[in-house]
Amino acid sequence: MATSELTTTVEVVSRRMIASGVVELLLAREDGRALxxxxxxxxxxxxLPDGTSRQYSLCGDVGDLRTYRVAILEEPDGRGFSRRLHQEAVVGSTWTLRxxxxxxxxxxxxxxxxxAxxxxxxxxxxxLHQADASGARWKLVYGGxxxxxxxxxxxxxxxxDRIxxxxxxxHGLLPLDVWLADPRPDTLIYCCGPEPLLRAVEDATRHWPPGALRVERFSPVPSDDDTVDSPFEVELAMSDLVLTVPAGKSVLDVVREAGVRILSxxxxxxxxxxxxxxxxxxxxHRxxxxxxxERAANDYMMICVSRACTRRLVLDL
Structure with a gap:
């Protein structure tokens, strides 16, 4: 249950531009403790102080808990978060990390x-480092x-030669038809990048075994689904509450309005x-x-967007 996790203040201890429009930051806890x-x-x-946040992947050494490394792409057409980090995340500046x-x-x-x-x-x-340390075979295809x-x-x-x-x-777009032409039952595919690449890889691997492809998204996929949402009930087992989730409002909003604390x-x-x-x-699941x-198991749900197929859900909240 996502009701608490580490929230701490970190200091930028190193900063460098590692590519055009990409800044690398090393972050350490202000109190000097291990991360x-x-x-x-x-x-x-x-x-940020106003509560807005953005997610950034950790890309350093998993064995080094003195610092976290992140790399941030400045997005001129974004909502200003990455631009602010590029301008203000100088060595010695402090930021809230969760x-x-x-x-x-x-x-x-x-x-x-x-x-990638x-x-x-x-x-x-x-x-890549974990796969290499495990002795697994691997290849990286990296486009930009x-x-x-x-x-x-x-x-x-x-x-x-592995990259x-x-x-x-x-070279033009990545030749996915070459890399993904022949399914290999013992191979897992990990992909992260812009939405057009993710969709292209998903299309190119439809003939691969189920579960072979793993992707990570940091922005939602636009939906052309015109389904009309219906109200449903959520029972919060730990709080002894039964709440109605109306159309147009998320489970997360309804739960918070009832005074139940949950992170998002x-x-x-x-x-x-x-x-x-x-x-x-x-x-x-949305x-x-x-x-x-994991969806088929129905053991967990993301209550910020997902709704109910049944008239009532009982949640461990």
């Missing part, structure tokens, strides 16, 4: 194919608009912060976090 353990694929929230958490963990496999687009390299970078805008290219060169760096300016961040079904255990009922098996 929480994490695993490849984990991300943190950086939180997390870490992960719904993009590296499962054990003898063989991996990693596909642009800043999507960040969650995959620690995965141009080489100068692709982060960590120099760092990746240590892996030599393919393919800037669009030099993105409120778009992408970060997993508000993951809540389901005791009874069938959720209408998140971008759970995989097909």
């Amino acid at each position: 929480p353990m994490w695993s490849p694929g984990a991300h943190i929230d950086l939180v 997390g870490p958490r992960s719904h993009f963990e590296l499962a054990a496999s003898p063989d991996y194919l990693f596909i 687009g642009g800043i999507g390299i960040t969650p995959l970078l620690p995965m 608009r141009r080489r100068a805008s692709m982060a960590f290219v120099d760092e990746l060169e240590q892996f030599e 393919t760096i393919s800037p669009e300016s030099d 961040s993105c409120q778009a079904g992408t970060c997993g912060t508000c993951e809540t255990p389901v005791i009874e009922g069938v959720p209408d 998140d971008f976090v759970l995989n097909a098996d």
Whole structure:
């Protein structure tokens, strides 16, 4: 139940531009204590005083708990969060950090194919090191608009023939039809990047075994679904409350209005912060976090976006 997690103040102890439009920050706890353990694929929230936050993948050494490393792409057409970090996250500045958490963990496999687009390299970078340490076979295909805008290219060169760096300016779009033409039952595919790449990889792997592809999204997929939402009830087992969730209002909003504390961040079904255990009922999963098996199990739901297929849900809140 997502009611608490580490929230602390961190200081920027190192800053450098590692590619065009990409800044790398090393963050350490202001109180000098060790940061929480994490695993490849984990991300943190950086939180502004007004409560707005954004998720950034951890891309450093999992064994170094003195600092967290993040790489942030400045998005000129975004909502200003990345621009503010680029301008204000100087050495010595302090920021609120929440997390870490992960719904993009590296499962054990003898063989991996990693596909990165642009800043999507960040969650995959620690995965490469873990796969390498495990003795697994693996390949990385890394695309971007141009080489100068692709982060960590120099760092990746240590892996030599296991990586393919393919800037669009030099080679065009990634040849997914070549890399994904033949399904391999013992291979897991991990992909992170912009939405067009994720959709292209999803389309190109439809003939692969179920569960072979794992993706991470940091923005919701626009929906053309014109389904009309219906009201339903949620019973909060720990709080002894029964609440009505009307059309047009999320479970998260209704639960908070009833005075029940629960964490959330993105409120778009992408970060997993508000993951809540389901005791009874069938959720209408609308998140971008759970995989097909997790959805079918109906053990958890993201209450910021998901609704109900049944007239009542019983939640462990």
